[in-house]
Amino acid sequence: MSQPPSSPPPGEDPAPPGGDRAARDPTNAEIAQALDELADLYELDGAVIHRVIAYRNAARAIREAPVSVAALARRGRATELAGVGRTIQEKVLALADEGAIPALVRLRGKFPAGLVEITRLPGLGPRRARRLFDELGIDSPEKLRRAAQEHRIRQLRGFGPRAEEAILAALAGRERERGERRVVLDRALAIAEPLLEALRAHPAAERVELAGSARRMTDSVRDLDVIATAAEPLALARAAAALDLVESASSPTASGVRLRTHSGMPVELRIVDPEQYGNLLQHLTGAKQHNLALRELAVRRGLHVSEYGVLDDASGQMHRCATEAELYALLGLDYIEPELRENRGELEAARAGTLPRLIELADLRGELHCHTTASDGTASIEEMALAARERGYEYLAITDHSATMGFGSRVSPAQLREQIARIRATEIEGIRLLAGSEVNILPDGSLDYEDALLGELDWVIASVHSSFRMPAEAMTRRIIRAIEHPLVDAIGHPSGRKIEQRPPYQFDLQRVLEAAAATGTMLEINSNPDRRDLDETSARAAAAAGIPLVINSDAHRPGAFAVARFGIATARRAWLTAEQVANTRSWEQVAALRPRNR
DNA sequence: GCCGTTTTCGGCCCGACTGTTTTCAGTCG
Secondary structure, three states, X not given: OOOOOOOOOOOOOOOOOOOOOOOOOOOXXXXXXXXXXXXXXXHHOOOOHHHHHHHHHHHHHHHHOOOOHHHHHHOOOHHHOOOOOHHHHHHHHHHHHHOOOHHXXXXXXXXXXXXXXXXXXXXXXXXXXXXXXXXXXOOOHHHHHHHHHOOOHHHOOOOOHHHHHHHHHHHHHHHHHOOOOOEEHHHHHHHHHHHHXXXXXXXXXXXXXXXXXXXXXOOEEOOEEEEEEEOOHXXXXXXXXXXXXXXXXXXXXXXXXXXXXXXXXXXXXXXXXXXXXXXXXXXXXXXXXXXXXXXXXXXXXXXXXXXXXXXXXXXXXXXXXXXXXXXXXXXXXXXXXXXXXXXXXXXXXXXXXXXXXXXXXXXXXXXXXXXXXXXXOOXXXXXHHHHHHHOOOOEEEEEEXXXXXXXXXXXXXXXXXXXXXXXXXXXXXXXXXXXXXXXXXXXXXXXXXXXXXXXOOOEEEEEOOOOOOOOHHHHHHHHHHHHXXXXXXXEOOOOOOEOOOEOOOOOOXXXXXXXXXXXXOEEXXXXXXXXXEOXXXXXXXXXXXXXXXXXXXXXXOHHHHHHHHHHHHHHHHXXXXXXXXXXXXXXXXXXXXXXXXX
């Protein structure tokens, strides 16, 4: 998961120039990084594993928190985060006030940095790394390589020739993997969906479904999990291995096969008895943290959950579940949608019966962000309107770029007046066209058109398209100034992130949310699969602050309205209901929500 | 170190695999 927008990546200058905050608090990302490092070092130090896990859980909770955890800790309220207790709150305060956590300083002195790197190698964990350090003085990958080549490792009890081979292979693999990236979800689904279709078409196949992180609709994925039931399992596994899009495969068995597609995507196909389908589907859908918490919850009820079933201590009976709903019900939980399975409170809500009714694609009634040939789109107003109507939308805002956009994309004030006239003159039955603009937010926070011209538009979305690398304080003020402009209806792709490409701009999300909540300015969830911006944690915080969200495609061609599924996925991962998203309403209702009408 | 539908103390997921071992610890997903 990417860093929250309020947390600049380490290594970049985070100090606000002339900042009005005397001492800069550590960002959530910095705190989380320190706690993760502490967990690694405690693990090497031989601490009880549950203590290590506690630090990692706290690091995750802090990384995902929508507000400044340092500020929270100063008020003694960081312990309200699940997984943060008094001890870790004190460590957060030490980091904020003294600039360092004493235990971290001490452990850094005890274990060289290269040792942690060694624990990350596949096949080597903290216990084995520690023995290599204690008994052979190995504290870097380079020393490890030499020791393996000189056959010194096999002298250690518990290590043998195979261990040396594995270490050398792991060191080589580590260099290869540096270029290996996660695949953005739309590309992953473009591989998965034809694969699922091909498997479903096979005569031996009964049910075939996507599991794993792709089913949860995460921003990006590393691999694909597919689960199936089949009349003839071995036949289906063999057929899978023989598909055109498969480059290589393990030897197929009745329980499945591991594949690699020509695009390099690893795919695991698992074939299971129909009676256990729910168990395996749940198990493979994850996330890991969700499954872990689910099993802990089950143990408190005397139940043990595995991919094979639910074992009841009292009766000794193994319950098999054909569906996930049965499995959750057995544990006293409402069914949990895959997008929510991240251990972000969904288990507690499922137990209390308070899970939200998540927004669906069909709830969207209009689209409020698209481009035409007037700026950098590829289609006319009419072509975009027809495509939007085809999707069942009742209204469409045409929002081309503004005057300072790059060559070929800019729309001068005069051109915008012409464009408004064209939009007003275009009548297409069944869909209402709105004259809009995606106006640049200039570095000082002012907008790209005069207010008089903006006032002629039905819908104004303001976005940052330049000077991404401003210091956080300046960027925060820039965005807030745009939010406070009475003619700005929404902020487009508010964090500026590109998934697997670039981090968000540095800005203070909390202050931006406060400003939007105060003015009624809406925030966009941009559905472009490379953006999905706001991200799920920020969008959840925005909705909690009472800010209306808009889910937009930012389509530059008619076919691109289909990316709405990714914006919906992010909204669902943000726990959003249809009510919290403005464009699930009629245009009249959206118009009434605009800041200018408040 | 955290936490509470048996608990403020005593727990804290589950199973498969691997290499090295004659019964299992460590790692992984």
